[in-house]
Protein backbone atom coordinates (compact mmCIF):
# COMPACT_ATOMS: atom_id res chain seq x y z
CA UNK A 1 0.00 0.00 0.00
CA UNK A 2 2.71 2.42 1.08
CA UNK A 3 4.77 1.58 -1.96
CA UNK A 4 1.88 2.29 -4.27
CA UNK A 5 0.95 5.55 -2.54
CA UNK A 6 4.49 6.84 -2.56
CA UNK A 7 5.38 5.50 -5.99
CA UNK A 8 7.16 8.23 -7.96
CA UNK A 9 5.41 6.97 -11.11
CA UNK A 10 2.12 8.29 -9.80
CA UNK A 11 3.59 11.76 -9.36
CA UNK A 12 4.92 12.09 -12.84
CA UNK A 13 2.31 14.09 -14.69
CA UNK A 14 0.52 17.36 -14.14
CA UNK A 15 -2.32 19.06 -15.95
CA UNK A 16 -1.95 22.83 -16.27
CA UNK A 17 -4.71 24.96 -17.73
CA UNK A 18 -4.63 28.50 -19.09
CA UNK A 19 -7.59 30.77 -18.38
CA UNK A 20 -8.17 34.37 -19.32
CA UNK A 21 -9.80 36.70 -21.78
CA UNK A 22 -9.48 36.24 -25.48
CA UNK A 23 -6.46 38.12 -26.87
CA UNK A 24 -4.40 38.24 -23.66
CA UNK A 25 -1.80 35.88 -25.12
CA UNK A 26 -2.66 32.36 -23.86
CA UNK A 27 -2.01 30.60 -27.15
CA UNK A 28 1.30 32.43 -27.56
CA UNK A 29 2.32 31.27 -24.08
CA UNK A 30 1.38 27.69 -25.03
CA UNK A 31 3.42 27.97 -28.21
CA UNK A 32 6.42 29.39 -26.38
CA UNK A 33 6.08 26.55 -23.87
CA UNK A 34 6.19 23.89 -26.56
CA UNK A 35 8.99 25.36 -28.66
CA UNK A 36 11.65 23.99 -26.32
CA UNK A 37 12.28 20.22 -26.21
CA UNK A 38 9.97 17.52 -27.39
CA UNK A 39 6.29 18.37 -27.82
CA UNK A 40 3.21 16.57 -28.87
CA UNK A 41 -0.07 18.11 -29.90
CA UNK A 42 -3.31 16.29 -29.54
CA UNK A 43 -6.67 17.86 -30.26
CA UNK A 44 -9.31 17.38 -27.56
CA UNK A 45 -12.87 18.50 -27.14
CA UNK A 46 -12.73 22.22 -27.75
CA UNK A 47 -9.18 22.68 -26.57
CA UNK A 48 -5.60 21.84 -27.39
CA UNK A 49 -3.16 20.01 -25.19
CA UNK A 50 0.58 20.61 -25.47
CA UNK A 51 2.73 18.05 -23.70
CA UNK A 52 6.33 18.38 -22.64
CA UNK A 53 8.64 16.89 -20.03
CA UNK A 54 9.95 19.15 -17.29
CA UNK A 55 12.58 18.04 -14.81
CA UNK A 56 12.14 18.79 -11.12
CA UNK A 57 14.94 19.80 -8.77
CA UNK A 58 15.48 16.19 -7.68
CA UNK A 59 15.89 15.17 -11.34
CA UNK A 60 12.43 13.60 -11.58
CA UNK A 61 10.80 13.90 -14.95
CA UNK A 62 7.26 15.28 -14.91
CA UNK A 63 5.10 15.24 -18.01
CA UNK A 64 3.28 18.55 -18.25
CA UNK A 65 0.01 18.61 -20.17
CA UNK A 66 -0.80 22.22 -20.92
CA UNK A 67 -4.39 22.91 -21.90
CA UNK A 68 -5.21 25.90 -24.06
CA UNK A 69 -8.72 26.88 -25.12
CA UNK A 70 -9.77 27.11 -28.73
CA UNK A 71 -11.60 30.36 -28.32
CA UNK A 72 -14.52 29.24 -26.12
CA UNK A 73 -13.33 31.71 -23.49
CA UNK A 74 -14.92 34.44 -25.64
CA UNK A 75 -18.28 33.16 -24.43
CA UNK A 76 -17.11 32.43 -20.89
CA UNK A 77 -18.21 28.88 -21.52
CA UNK A 78 -15.32 26.64 -20.55
CA UNK A 79 -16.54 23.12 -19.88
CA UNK A 80 -15.98 21.59 -16.43
CA UNK A 81 -13.92 18.97 -18.27
CA UNK A 82 -11.43 21.70 -19.04
CA UNK A 83 -10.69 22.36 -15.36
CA UNK A 84 -11.14 18.82 -14.07
CA UNK A 85 -8.07 17.32 -12.39
CA UNK A 86 -6.01 20.41 -13.09
CA UNK A 87 -2.97 20.55 -10.80
CA UNK A 88 -2.30 24.17 -11.75
CA UNK A 89 -4.51 26.91 -13.15
CA UNK A 90 -2.75 29.91 -14.68
CA UNK A 91 -4.87 33.05 -14.90
CA UNK A 92 -3.59 35.13 -17.78
CA UNK A 93 -4.10 38.86 -18.21
CA UNK A 94 -2.69 41.70 -20.27
CA UNK A 95 -1.59 44.47 -17.84
CA UNK A 96 -2.02 47.04 -20.62
CA UNK A 97 -5.77 46.30 -20.67
CA UNK A 98 -7.26 46.67 -17.14
CA UNK A 99 -10.48 44.92 -18.11
CA UNK A 100 -8.58 41.68 -18.65
CA UNK A 101 -7.38 41.85 -15.06
CA UNK A 102 -10.85 42.66 -13.70
CA UNK A 103 -12.14 39.63 -15.56
CA UNK A 104 -9.65 37.41 -13.75
CA UNK A 105 -11.92 37.84 -10.72
CA UNK A 106 -14.89 36.63 -12.76
CA UNK A 107 -12.88 33.63 -13.94
CA UNK A 108 -11.88 32.89 -10.36
CA UNK A 109 -15.49 33.03 -9.15
CA UNK A 110 -16.61 30.80 -11.97
CA UNK A 111 -13.88 28.35 -11.09
CA UNK A 112 -14.99 28.23 -7.45
CA UNK A 113 -18.39 26.96 -8.55
CA UNK A 114 -16.99 24.36 -10.90
CA UNK A 115 -14.30 22.50 -9.06
CA UNK A 116 -13.88 20.90 -5.71
CA UNK A 117 -10.17 20.13 -5.81
CA UNK A 118 -7.79 22.88 -4.76
CA UNK A 119 -5.34 23.42 -7.58
CA UNK A 120 -2.29 25.66 -7.46
CA UNK A 121 -3.21 29.11 -8.75
CA UNK A 122 -0.79 31.38 -10.63
CA UNK A 123 -1.20 34.78 -12.28
CA UNK A 124 0.56 35.45 -15.58
CA UNK A 125 0.94 39.02 -16.75
CA UNK A 126 1.69 39.12 -20.49
CA UNK A 127 3.31 41.19 -23.25
CA UNK A 128 6.03 42.76 -21.09
CA UNK A 129 8.02 43.53 -24.25
CA UNK A 130 5.55 46.28 -25.20
CA UNK A 131 6.43 49.94 -24.69
CA UNK A 132 2.87 50.95 -23.90
CA UNK A 133 1.87 51.79 -20.33
CA UNK A 134 1.11 49.15 -17.76
CA UNK A 135 -2.34 50.10 -16.48
CA UNK A 136 -2.91 47.57 -13.72
CA UNK A 137 -1.21 48.53 -10.46
CA UNK A 138 1.22 46.15 -8.83
CA UNK A 139 -0.65 46.54 -5.54
CA UNK A 140 -3.86 45.34 -7.10
CA UNK A 141 -2.16 42.34 -8.68
CA UNK A 142 -0.41 41.47 -5.42
CA UNK A 143 -3.60 41.79 -3.42
CA UNK A 144 -5.49 39.40 -5.72
CA UNK A 145 -2.55 36.99 -5.69
CA UNK A 146 -2.30 37.07 -1.91
CA UNK A 147 -5.97 36.14 -1.48
CA UNK A 148 -5.39 33.01 -3.54
CA UNK A 149 -1.91 32.25 -2.36
CA UNK A 150 -0.80 32.66 -5.96
CA UNK A 151 2.58 33.49 -7.47
CA UNK A 152 2.79 36.25 -10.09
CA UNK A 153 4.80 35.79 -13.29
CA UNK A 154 5.67 38.53 -15.76
CA UNK A 155 6.02 37.16 -19.25
CA UNK A 156 6.67 38.01 -22.86
CA UNK A 157 5.83 35.24 -25.31
CA UNK A 158 7.33 37.38 -28.05
CA UNK A 159 10.76 37.33 -26.42
CA UNK A 160 10.19 34.00 -24.64
CA UNK A 161 10.81 35.81 -21.35
CA UNK A 162 9.60 34.41 -18.05
CA UNK A 163 7.67 31.55 -19.63
CA UNK A 164 9.97 28.56 -19.16
CA UNK A 165 10.68 29.84 -15.64
CA UNK A 166 6.96 30.03 -14.88
CA UNK A 167 6.32 26.45 -16.05
CA UNK A 168 9.36 25.13 -14.19
CA UNK A 169 8.18 26.81 -10.97
CA UNK A 170 4.52 25.75 -11.11
CA UNK A 171 5.45 22.19 -12.11
CA UNK A 172 7.82 21.96 -9.16
CA UNK A 173 5.10 23.33 -6.89
CA UNK A 174 2.56 20.81 -8.21
CA UNK A 175 5.03 17.95 -7.82
CA UNK A 176 5.86 18.94 -4.22
CA UNK A 177 2.17 19.30 -3.37
CA UNK A 178 1.31 15.87 -4.79
CA UNK A 179 4.21 14.31 -2.97
CA UNK A 180 3.13 15.92 0.30
CA UNK A 181 -0.49 14.79 -0.17
CA UNK A 182 0.60 11.22 -0.96
CA UNK A 183 2.84 11.16 2.09
CA UNK A 184 -0.02 12.34 4.31
CA UNK A 185 -2.36 9.74 2.85
CA UNK A 186 0.27 7.07 3.42
CA UNK A 187 0.89 8.15 7.00
CA UNK A 188 -2.84 8.29 7.77
CA UNK A 189 -3.28 4.78 6.40
CA UNK A 190 -0.33 3.51 8.41
CA UNK A 191 -1.74 5.01 11.60
CA UNK A 192 -5.22 3.59 10.92
CA UNK A 193 -3.89 0.12 10.14
CA UNK A 194 -1.57 0.15 13.12
CA UNK A 195 -4.24 1.28 15.59
CA UNK A 196 -6.80 -1.22 14.18
CA UNK A 197 -4.34 -4.06 14.45
CA UNK A 198 -3.20 -3.12 17.93
CA UNK A 199 -6.85 -3.04 19.06
CA UNK A 200 -7.27 -6.58 17.68
CA UNK A 201 -4.16 -7.67 19.50
CA UNK A 202 -5.31 -6.18 22.77
CA UNK A 203 -8.71 -7.95 22.56
CA UNK A 204 -7.26 -11.27 21.42
CA UNK A 205 -7.20 -14.16 23.88
CA UNK A 206 -4.33 -16.56 23.66
CA UNK A 207 -5.47 -19.70 21.80
CA UNK A 208 -2.96 -21.97 23.38
CA UNK A 209 -0.71 -21.89 26.36
CA UNK A 210 0.45 -23.90 29.23
CA UNK A 211 -1.86 -22.46 31.90
Ligand SMILES: Nc1nc2c(ncn2[C@@H]2O[C@H](COP(=O)(O)OP(=O)(O)O)[C@@H](O)[C@H]2O)c(=O)[nH]1
Nearest residue numbers: 021022023024025026027028127129156157158
Ligand atom coordinates in the same frame (compact mmCIF):
# COMPACT_ATOMS: atom_id res chain seq x y z
N1 LIG B 1 3.91 42.14 -28.19
C1 LIG B 1 3.40 40.97 -27.80
N2 LIG B 1 2.27 40.51 -28.37
C2 LIG B 1 1.78 39.34 -27.95
C3 LIG B 1 2.43 38.58 -26.94
N3 LIG B 1 1.69 37.48 -26.72
C4 LIG B 1 0.65 37.52 -27.57
N4 LIG B 1 0.69 38.64 -28.33
C5 LIG B 1 -0.27 39.04 -29.36
O1 LIG B 1 -1.57 39.11 -28.77
C6 LIG B 1 -2.55 38.62 -29.67
C7 LIG B 1 -3.39 37.55 -29.01
O2 LIG B 1 -2.55 36.46 -28.65
P1 LIG B 1 -3.13 35.00 -28.41
O3 LIG B 1 -2.02 34.17 -27.90
O4 LIG B 1 -3.83 34.50 -29.61
O5 LIG B 1 -4.22 35.28 -27.29
P2 LIG B 1 -5.35 34.30 -26.70
O6 LIG B 1 -6.62 34.68 -27.35
O7 LIG B 1 -5.37 34.60 -25.23
O8 LIG B 1 -4.94 32.89 -26.99
C8 LIG B 1 -1.80 38.15 -30.90
O9 LIG B 1 -1.89 39.15 -31.88
C9 LIG B 1 -0.40 38.00 -30.43
O10 LIG B 1 0.54 38.21 -31.46
C10 LIG B 1 3.64 39.10 -26.37
O11 LIG B 1 4.28 38.54 -25.48
N5 LIG B 1 4.07 40.31 -26.83
Ligand SMILES: [Mg+2]
Nearest residue numbers: 026027069071
Ligand atom coordinates in the same frame (compact mmCIF):
# COMPACT_ATOMS: atom_id res chain seq x y z
MG1 LIG C 1 -6.05 31.36 -27.96
